[in-house]
Amino acid sequence: MKSEFVATASHELRTPLTSIHGALQLALAGSAERLDPDDRELLQISLTSTERLVRLVNDLLDLSKVEAGRMPMRLLPHRAPDLLSQAIEAMRPMAGKAGVRLQGAGDDAVVSVDADLVIRVLQNLISNAIKYSPAGTLVRLDARTSGERVTFTVDDQGPGIPADQLPFLFRPFSRVAGHEYDRETGTGLGLAISRAIVEQHHGRIWAQALPEGGSRFAFELPAAEACAAVA
Known part of the structure; x- marks a missing residue:
């Protein structure tokens, strides 16, 4: 039950986090000349934090798969x-x-x-x-x-x-x-x-x-x- 909850929650979080990550990347790349240094720093902090959350969600999904024996293996x-x-x-x-x-x-x-x-x-x-x-x-x-x-x-x-x-x-x-x-x-x-x-x-x-x-x-x-x- 616990593993299923973690896997489901992680899967549901991954899509919106990926969208947020992409939007932040576009904002930083497309507005480089229009942003003042403080705003750019805030966007960069947000991007870094989002990347960490994406890694966490992916790791949770992988851990739940391996522990449940559902990780495909090609020996x-x-x-x-x-x-x-x-x-x-x-x-x-x-x-x-x-x-x-x-x-x-x-x-x-x-x-x-x-x-x-x-x-x-x-x-x-x-x-x-x-x-x-x-x-x-x-x-x-x-x-x-x-x-x-x-x-x-x-x-x-x-x-x-x-x-x-x-x-x-x-x-x-x-x-x-x-x-x-x-x-x-x-x-x-x-x-x-x-x-x-x-x-x-x-x-x-x-x-x-x-x-x-x-x-x-x-x-x-x-x-x-x-x-x-x-x-």
């Missing part, structure tokens, strides 16, 4: 390094703007997954790592085979996550408390969506503090051979 064999490379390339503009370097490595692991969904998980984890990493630091990605599982990791050199908050990170709207995190905003659903996608692939996801400082977000998926054996 095909993919090399783990290729998935890492595609996610890294998509996130390079954000990393460059933040002054953070991205680096990927891994073995020749193969997983049977929906590539778009797994890349979305990687992008969510990379985005979080970039947000909390100081300029000049490195975000390192890896994918390694261990038996019948393939483990993906995203390591950052940020402030780290208190141990008592690790169990709550993947709940919807969960946020890490602390002044280091107060400046960052988001829908609060990225990690919850990532968990749902990973679990739909019969995997698991977790976070941990690194001994040298920073955080590691990791998830493991069945290797392609293991998927074939189960099928």
Whole structure:
């Protein structure tokens, strides 16, 4: 009942929000010379807030679909390094703007997954790592085979996550408390969506503090051979 309500409400909100977003874009683009600075600033604030609401509504819809098992999945064999490379390339503009370097490595692991969904998980984890990493630091990605599982990791050199908050990170709207995190905003659903996608692939996801400082977000998926054996 709760999931159905969220999905229905989100769907009903998306159309008017999209219209408002488009109208604000047109107002800013078409009235650039006629607007005084104060009015333009108000329109820009409205546009930014609307964009955040659109992202929130889309994330709520996606989360409800994945949790209900209604998210379409097209499972095909993919090399783990290729998935890492595609996610890294998509996130390079954000990393460059933040002054953070991205680096990927891994073995020749193969997983049977929906590539778009797994890349979305990687992008969510990379985005979080970039947000909390100081300029000049490195975000390192890896994918390694261990038996019948393939483990993906995203390591950052940020402030780290208190141990008592690790169990709550993947709940919807969960946020890490602390002044280091107060400046960052988001829908609060990225990690919850990532968990749902990973679990739909019969995997698991977790976070941990690194001994040298920073955080590691990791998830493991069945290797392609293991998927074939189960099928």
